[in-house]
Amino acid sequence: MNFFKLIVVCTVLGFNISSSHAELTIEITEGVESALPVAIVPFASQAAPVDIRNIINADLERSGYFKMLAEQGMPRRPSTPAEVDFNSWKGIGQNYLTIGRVTDNGGQYNVEFQLFDVYKGEQLLSYQMNSSAADLRKTAHAISDMIFEKLTGKKGVFSGRIAYITSNSLGNRKWSYQLQVADADGVNPQTIATSNEPIMSPAWSPDGKQMAYVSFERKRAAIYVQTLATGARTHVAEFAGINGAPAWSPDSTRLALTLSKDGSPDIYVLNLATRALTKVTNSLAIDTEPTWSPDGNTIVFTSGQGGKPQLYMVSAQGGNEQRLTFTGDYNARASFSPDGKYLAMVHGNGNHYRIGVMDMATRAINVLTSGPNDESPSFAPNGSLILYASKKGGTGFLSAVSIDGKMQQKLVFNSGEVREPAWSPAP
Amino acid sequence: MKFNKTLIALLVSTSLLSACSDDKKPINVTDNVKYLPNRTTGASTNGFNNGAGVNAYGLNTDGMSGAGSGAAYNDPNSPQAKVIYFMLDSSEVQPDFLPVVLAHAQYLVANPRIHIILEGNSDERGSREYNVALGEQRARSVANIMKAHGVSDSQLQTVSYGEEKPAAMGSDESAWEQNRRVEIVYTR
Numbered sequence: 054m055n056f057f058k059l060i061v062v063c064t065v066l067g068f069n070i071s072s073s074h075a076e077l078t079i080e081i082t083e084g085v086e087s088a089l090p091v092a093i094v095p096f097a098s099q100a101a102p103v104d105i106r107n108i109i110n111a112d113l114e115r116s117g118y119f120k121m122l123a124e125q126g127m128p129r130r131p132s133t134p135a136e137v138d139f140n141s142w143k144g145i146g147q148n149y150l151t152i153g154r155v156t157d158n159g160g161q162y163n164v165e166f167q168l169f170d171v172y173k174g175e176q177l178l179s180y181q182m183n184s185s186a187a188d189l190r191k192t193a194h195a196i197s198d199m200i201f202e203k204l205t206g207k208k209g210v211f212s213g214r215i216a217y218i219t220s221n222s223l224g225n226r227k228w229s230y231q232l233q234v235a236d237a238d239g240v241n242p243q244t245i246a247t248s249n250e251p252i253m254s255p256a257w258s259p260d261g262k263q264m265a266y267v268s269f270e271r272k273r274a275a276i277y278v279q280t281l282a283t284g285a286r287t288h289v290a291e292f293a294g295i296n297g298a299p300a301w302s303p304d305s306t307r308l309a310l311t312l313s314k315d316g317s318p319d320i321y322v323l324n325l326a327t328r329a330l331t332k333v334t335n336s337l338a339i340d341t342e343p344t345w346s347p348d349g350n351t352i353v354f355t356s357g358q359g360g361k362p363q364l365y366m367v368s369a370q371g372g373n374e375q376r377l378t379f380t381g382d383y384n385a386r387a388s389f390s391p392d393g394k395y396l397a398m399v400h401g402n403g404n405h406y407r408i409g410v411m412d413m414a415t416r417a418i419n420v421l422t423s424g425p426n427d428e429s430p431s432f433a434p435n436g437s438l439i440l441y442a443s444k445k446g447g448t449g450f451l452s453a454v455s456i457d458g459k460m461q462q463k464l465v466f467n468s469g470e471v472r473e474p475a476w477s478p479a480p
Numbered sequence: 481m482k483f484n485k486t487l488i489a490l491l492v493s494t495s496l497l498s499a500c501s502d503d504k505k506p507i508n509v510t511d512n513v514k515y516l517p518n519r520t521t522g523a524s525t526n527g528f529n530n531g532a533g534v535n536a537y538g539l540n541t542d543g544m545s546g547a548g549s550g551a552a553y554n555d556p557n558s559p560q561a562k563v564i565y566f567m568l569d570s571s572e573v574q575p576d577f578l579p580v581v582l583a584h585a586q587y588l589v590a591n592p593r594i595h596i597i598l599e600g601n602s603d604e605r606g607s608r609e610y611n612v613a614l615g616e617q618r619a620r621s622v623a624n625i626m627k628a629h630g631v632s633d634s635q636l637q638t639v640s641y642g643e644e645k646p647a648a649m650g651s652d653e654s655a656w657e658q659n660r661r662v663e664i665v666y667t668r
Contacts, residue, residue, distance in 0.1 A: 251644035298609040318613040339613040386607035
């Protein structure tokens with residue numbers, strides 16, 4: 054009886070962090086009209102292993118707020134405040150100027166920089182910091198954050214990291230799935246879990262040290278919580294049916310999740326210390342994709358109880374359920390902004406799925422992207438950008454859009470399919 | 481009622497014929513395509529759509545007694561017989577696929593030591609976890625019909641992969657309709 058044959062499927066699961074060759078590159082597809090002209094002079098350096106100036110330049114350029122001066126167009130290469138001649142920068146229309154130096158202190162590097170307002174001839178920032186060779190990229194991103202905040206008044210997000218899922222075809226309708234974490238500029242992608250069965254729904258713990266995700270590695274759904282530094286993980290839910298959509302409570306003690314062990318998919322809250330489960334929703338339809346309000350009091354989720362998926366809000370203890378969305382025939386996968394004032398979602402009309410953002414005060418939805426298959430919105434920790442997944446021509450890639458919709462970036466991955474981005478929380 | 485009964489018997493035998501003739505073919509996606517619900521032509525589809533699903537379930541027990549001796553559905557390895565397709569956003573088993581589900585149910589009732597996994601799937605549109613839930617409901621719909629026809633709970637397991645394991649690549653209707661499916665997987 055050949056159909057009795059037991060098919061042994063080998064699942065490869067990597068617990069250790071391993072480096073991957075695939076990298077992201079980021080293109081700005083739409084920038085702000087009034088981008089500020091900024092010049093960053095190559096840092097004077099004693100053979101630092103990393104070009105700090107290029108990292109800062111790329112960070113600021115990618116943000117869409119600045120028009121960066123190319124190296125070839127620079128009148129001079131000052132590296133100390135005494136060498137700066139403001140007139141020469143004024144003459145070529147630069148508003149701001151950054152200079153810096155890196156000195157090698159026997160393995161440790163000392164990094165110094167200054168930011169100037171060219172028109173006022175004023176120094177706006179001056180810092181020095183020590184960095185190991187391995188941390189020089191981080192130091193460069195930290196400088197980008199300081200310059201960005203000084204010039205825009207908003208916190209920079211260059212020091213953060215992003216998690217996402219990639220899949221690669223192995224042929225014959227089989228794939229390999231990876232959960233990866235990379236710097237916010239797409240550099241240093243590291244695979245934290247890999248399997249030949251789907252991995253889904255990565256969710257950062259509020260302290261950024263752990264990741265919850267769904268893995269089908271045992272041919273059924275289970276939710277794992279993995280510590281990023283060690284790769285150690287615990288398996289927190291593996292009930293019959295769905296174990297999906299994990300979301301951390303803001304105080305890190307609980308996970309909201311979707312289980313279908315009692316019939317239709319419902320939202321539950323799992324206490325991570327006691328493993329106690331509280332059922333929060335109870336409809337006969339699909340309830341899934343919970344997300345916590347930043348105050349921890351309410352959970353927004355997707356429900357099919359009205360026939361089509363719409364967003365609802367419920368108390369985190371259960372009860373007080375109310376419908377939130379009434380426009381569009383598909384509103385799902387909500388994500389709160391860090392200040393709780395906005396809710397990003399997948400907003401569908403007909404065959405078009407775009408990213409929308411609801412102003413929680415007015416409940417009005419502003420559609421930010423063009424579709425046709427945009428999903429998985431995730432706010433940057435400064436609340437000004439939303440990272441999401443798009444699909445065009447059959448390939449999945451990541452994009453970012455500012456919450457006013459004016460600025461867009463495309464993050465291009467050099468292999469496979471990439472999706473389900475999640476921006477790390479503020480450090 | 482009488483009309484429906486005849487129609488089901490007819491459908492089952494037609495399906496059996498084609499299943500028999502294709503029995504030796506390797507499993508591939510194109511074989512499955514012709515089992516997609518035909519929504520625009522064909523009296524069978526129209527006739528069934530007018531009747532309630534519940535009627536059809538009751539009737540099929542009769543229809544199946546004839547089919548049982550027919551063979552191909554007795555061999556669930558028959559490639560065409562292992563995938564059930566669904567309409568957009570729906571987890572309702574379409575009448576076209578009831579004979580397939582019932583043939584497996586009958587086989588499982590006769591062979592209580594055999595187990596299956598019903599793998600639910602969705603197309604790529606909409607959000608991923610909602611699609612997992614949709615795939616789960618599809619797998620459960622099939623499981624419920626099987627249970628109603630005497631298959632033991634312990635023989636059935638469901639899992640939903642949502643849109644994570646597409647059968648067909650591409651972002652068009654032909655790919656989508658091949659991806660909204662439940663696959664019947666025999667484990668032992």
